[in-house]
Amino acid sequence: MADAAQPKPGTNHPFAQEAKSFTPEDEATLRESLKRCSPSTFEAAVQFRKTGNPEHLPAVVIGVIERFVEPDLRVKLKDADDDLRLIEDLGIDSLTMMEIVILVEEVLEMSINNEELRNLRTVGDVKMFIDCKVRGLPLPQPTKFLPIEHIATVMPIQPPFLFLNEGSVSSSGANAKYKITGQEFFLQGHFKDNPVMPASIMLEALGQLAVLYLLEGLTPEPGKVVNSSQIFFTGCEGVRAHRVCRPGDILTLSIKPKRTKMPLATFEGSIRVGQEKAAIVEEITLTFGFSDAPVQPVENNGVNGVGHEKTKSAGEPSRVSADS
Numbered sequence: 227m228a229d230a231a232q233p234k235p236g237t238n239h240p241f242a243q244e245a246k247s248f249t250p251e252d253e254a255t256l257r258e259s260l261k262r263c264s265p266s267t268f269e270a271a272v273q274f275r276k277t278g279n280p281e282h283l284p285a286v287v288i289g290v291i292e293r294f295v296e297p298d299l300r301v302k303l304k305d306a307d308d309d310l311r312l313i314e315d316l317g318i319d320s321l322t323m324m325e326i327v328i329l330v331e332e333v334l335e336m337s338i339n340n341e342e343l344r345n346l347r348t349v350g351d352v353k354m355f356i357d358c359k360v361r362g363l364p365l366p367q368p369t370k371f372l373p374i375e376h377i378a379t380v381m382p383i384q385p386p387f388l389f390l391n392e393g394s395v396s397s398s399g400a401n402a403k404y405k406i407t408g409q410e411f412f413l414q415g416h417f418k419d420n421p422v423m424p425a426s427i428m429l430e431a432l433g434q435l436a437v438l439y440l441l442e443g444l445t446p447e448p449g450k451v452v453n454s455s456q457i458f459f460t461g462c463e464g465v466r467a468h469r470v471c472r473p474g475d476i477l478t479l480s481i482k483p484k485r486t487k488m489p490l491a492t493f494e495g496s497i498r499v500g501q502e503k504a505a506i507v508e509e510i511t512l513t514f515g516f517s518d519a520p521v522q523p524v525e526n527n528g529v530n531g532v533g534h535e536k537t538k539s540a541g542e543p544s545r546v547s548a549d550s
Contacts (some may be wrong), residue, residue: 248276259332263289271333280360283334287353290329294322307478308350309394309401311371316349330356347371354398369396370442380441381434382454386411389431390479395443399482399493402435408473423471428505432495433459433512435481440491440514449519456515460490464508475499481510489513 253272260268267289274282292303295316302310312318318326323346327338336359345368346352358365372393381388393402406413406423413421440452471477481495492511497504 248272256333259329260289260293263293267292274334280357283357283360284353286333287330287356288349290326290333291316291318291349291352293329294318294326303349308348308353309478309480310349311347312349312352313347334360336360345369348394350396354396366397369394372438372442377438380454381438382457383434383437387430388434389427390434390438393435393438395439397443399480400435400439400443401481402431402438402479404431404477404479406471406473406475406477413473421473423475423477425465425467425505428467428471428477428497429462429465429507429510431477431479432481432493432497432505432507433462433510435479435495436491436493436510436512439481439483439493440512444486444491446516450516451519453515453517456513456517458513460511460513462507462510465505466507467505469499469502469504471497471499471504477504484509489515 252275256271256275257268260271267286270282270285270289273279274286288303292300295303295318299316302315310316312323323343324340327343330336331338334356338359342355342365346355348369351369354366357363372395374391377390377393378384378388381390389404390402391404393400408421410423412424412427416422416424437454437457440457441454444452446452476499478498479495480497481493483491483493485492490511490513492509494506494508495510496506
């Protein structure tokens, strides 16, 4: 905790939000607000209000979300999976989301604009959003959820050698899932009468997720895009396998960028099965290149084609693609 209290370079205090006085009356009010939350949630909220330390925020956010989730779904939050979707996985509708926001505002003494909530789709999104608000940092780009149809469209790797069933990409990394069906071609010989997912294939899956991050999460210089035909594996370090993975297992893959400077991108990655660690890689490095972004056709009286660009009235928003 001593390290957490060190000031950031260029600042005069440890955290973006200064700790305020916290009276017994404040504690009583906070206890009343969180009376339906766990004791650990209340304690984390007390510590945040006393110290202003953002390290206590995840416990507060998870505790508040848990308060509004149906009892049979709360076990999912115990896994601390930031990729959990608020609607699909936790059953949180827009009205419940507003209740969560109101309680977070009350507990953390902050204000949240309704418009800022539009892109919050996962538990990780909410945690990152609250952390950035408290620290006074720019809000991150929303998580993009990518079904297999989209992944297969953008990835240079294709079935039967594509080991991503679904994915999500944010500014901080990428996550994906892959279910071992038992029908994979390599399991016919690995091993005889004892099908086991090769560790080399699990490493390949992490590499594919890193490729997906470069294509969907990296922001190139203006006028450029990452060229999918110029992404290649160059090396890895610190690979360790911790668990045998068999047909029926669902692999949860995660990568985070460590260094990205064209032509090299280095990531750290991990694979879990439930809460069990299956494999980790300290560094996986890819080489990549840029190409010119496709020229978008201009509009001519509502028809795409060559011609004069339609005059845009003041205040009219620019058009964006459905995938942006």
